[in-house]
Amino acid sequence: MTVTPYLDRVESELKELADMVDADQPGWTRQAMTETDLAGRQWALKRMREVGLDAHIDEAGNVIGVLKGRRGGRQLMTGSHTDTVEAGGRFDGMIGVVGALEAVRLLKETGQQLDHDLVVVDFFNEEPNRFGLSCVGSRAMTGTLNPQAFGVTDETGTSFAQSLQIAGIEAEAMHRSRWDFSRTDAFVELHIEQGPRLEEMGTEIGMVTSITGVSRFRALFTGRRDHAGTTGMEARVDAGCAAAGTVLAVERIAEQGNSELPGSKGTSGGVRFTPEAINVVTELAEIRGEFRSPQGSWLREAEEQLSSAAAQEAARRGVDVEVAWLPTQDPRPMNDQVVAHCRDAVDQLGLSRAELFSGAEHDAAVIADHVPTAMLFVPSHKGRSHCPEEWTDLGDIQKGIAALTESLIRLDRV
Ligand code: GLV
Ligand code: MN
Numbered sequence: 001m002t003v004t005p006y007l008d009r010v011e012s013e014l015k016e017l018a019d020m021v022d023a024d025q026p027g028w029t030r031q032a033m034t035e036t037d038l039a040g041r042q043w044a045l046k047r048m049r050e051v052g053l054d055a056h057i058d059e060a061g062n063v064i065g066v067l068k069g070r071r072g073g074r075q076l077m078t079g080s081h082t083d084t085v086e087a088g089g090r091f092d093g094m095i096g097v098v099g100a101l102e103a104v105r106l107l108k109e110t111g112q113q114l115d116h117d118l119v120v121v122d123f124f125n126e127e128p129n130r131f132g133l134s135c136v137g138s139r140a141m142t143g144t145l146n147p148q149a150f151g152v153t154d155e156t157g158t159s160f161a162q163s164l165q166i167a168g169i170e171a172e173a174m175h176r177s178r179w180d181f182s183r184t185d186a187f188v189e190l191h192i193e194q195g196p197r198l199e200e201m202g203t204e205i206g207m208v209t210s211i212t213g214v215s216r217f218r219a220l221f222t223g224r225r226d227h228a229g230t231t232g233m234e235a236r237v238d239a240g241c242a243a244a245g246t247v248l249a250v251e252r253i254a255e256q257g258n259s260e261l262p263g264s265k266g267t268s269g270g271v272r273f274t275p276e277a278i279n280v281v282t283e284l285a286e287i288r289g290e291f292r293s294p295q296g297s298w299l300r301e302a303e304e305q306l307s308s309a310a311a312q313e314a315a316r317r318g319v320d321v322e323v324a325w326l327p328t329q330d331p332r333p334m335n336d337q338v339v340a341h342c343r344d345a346v347d348q349l350g351l352s353r354a355e356l357f358s359g360a361e362h363d364a365a366v367i368a369d370h371v372p373t374a375m376l377f378v379p380s381h382k383g384r385s386h387c388p389e390e391w392t393d394l395g396d397i398q399k400g401i402a403a404l405t406e407s408l409i410r411l412d413r414v
């Protein structure tokens with residue numbers, strides 16, 4: 001028996017989440033550790049309970065709901081995240097949570113009780129937060145959240161631990177969220193592609209082969225504050241210029257990397273000058289950036305090249321620089337067996353499919369170190385994502401949810 005997800009239920013749940021956003025930001029913003037994020041995760045908790053899951057929020061802010069299986073003991077896991085980037089869209093993460101809720105309803109309505117327990121997770125803080133840390137909930141669940149992260153501070157001097165506290169999470173208690181993955185047989189995450197390939201090919205489902213590696217940094221340049229009109233060009237210790245040179249180095253390193261190994265990327269996603277004054281030579285400049293690649297060894301090379309480029313840009317201006325590398329995520333292949341079961345499910349539904357590499361990071365990459373994992377993608381209109389224009393047709397989401405549900409049913413037989 002195949003299942004048909006109900007569009008009206010999926011649409012209204014996506015809309016409920018889309019209504020729960022920061023009104024002061026463009027697009028759809030529900031950033032981790034804000035009131036809207038708290039509301040989003042409370043919403044997920046309520047919805048999980050309504051569909052009949054035994055649900056709670058763990059010590060790391062993950063919303064976890066369990067549908068008891070006939071045999072119990074062994075588990076299957078699915079889910080995604082409800083936090084967004086600033087001015088993001090309505091689908092990144094959300095369809096994996098709403099899709100899991102719909103899958104549970106469909107299983108119940110069609111009387112298909114699984115043997116395995118089905119665990120649905122809305123992972124806390126998947127998107128990089130203002131401390132540059134991502135996949136926080138999944139890292140906590142897998143016991144791979146580095147405690148050093150708690151001491152990282154933002155521009156106001158507030159630490160990550162303090163921000164967590166505002167969100168009702170105690171840093172010291174997060175380790176208690178560690179999940180016993182020895183009981184989990186498979187994890188499948190449904191997500192939008194966030195790139196243009198499926199739409200360009202006219203293909204309905206993307207079977208993810210592997211997920212990009214990511215390496216992020218913060219570089220702080222310290223120069224000297226001086227008068228912009230009276231300080232000669234040769235006399236300046238301009239932190240802003242050292243930072244600007246480093247931004248261009250990120251681009252150069254990534255372009256070179258990409259010509260040798262397609263899929264290598266470099267982005268400077270935040271630059272801050274202090275003071276922010278048009279007539280003052282910049283004293284402090286901070287860059288936050290990242291590299292991505294299908295190959296971990298290239299990330300290590302890029303890290304070295306960037307650290308040395310930043311040192312050179314700083315040294316030739318007499319500026320001091322500190323480059324801090326944040327916890328990295330190495331590229332992660334998906335599990336062949338789980339992918340094969342998902343592929344059979346997609347074929348059974350008569351949907352077209354293509355293998356895809358994920359240039360976006362996902363909780364699935366963190367979970368993949370502990371559990372055989374697969375991801376299913378649905379098309380993103382024009383490949384746009386992390387922007388208000390992010391769009392996936394409901395009909396495509398429906399196919400993705402059907403594929404997710406059938407995949408879980410197949411994995412249950414293993
Ligand atoms: C998450 O969406 C990422 O790829 O940064
Ligand atoms: Mn995202």
Ligand code: MN
Binds near residue numbers: 093126361362
């Ligand atoms: Mn996402």
Ligand code: MN
Binds near residue numbers: 074185411412414
């Ligand atoms: Mn099993």
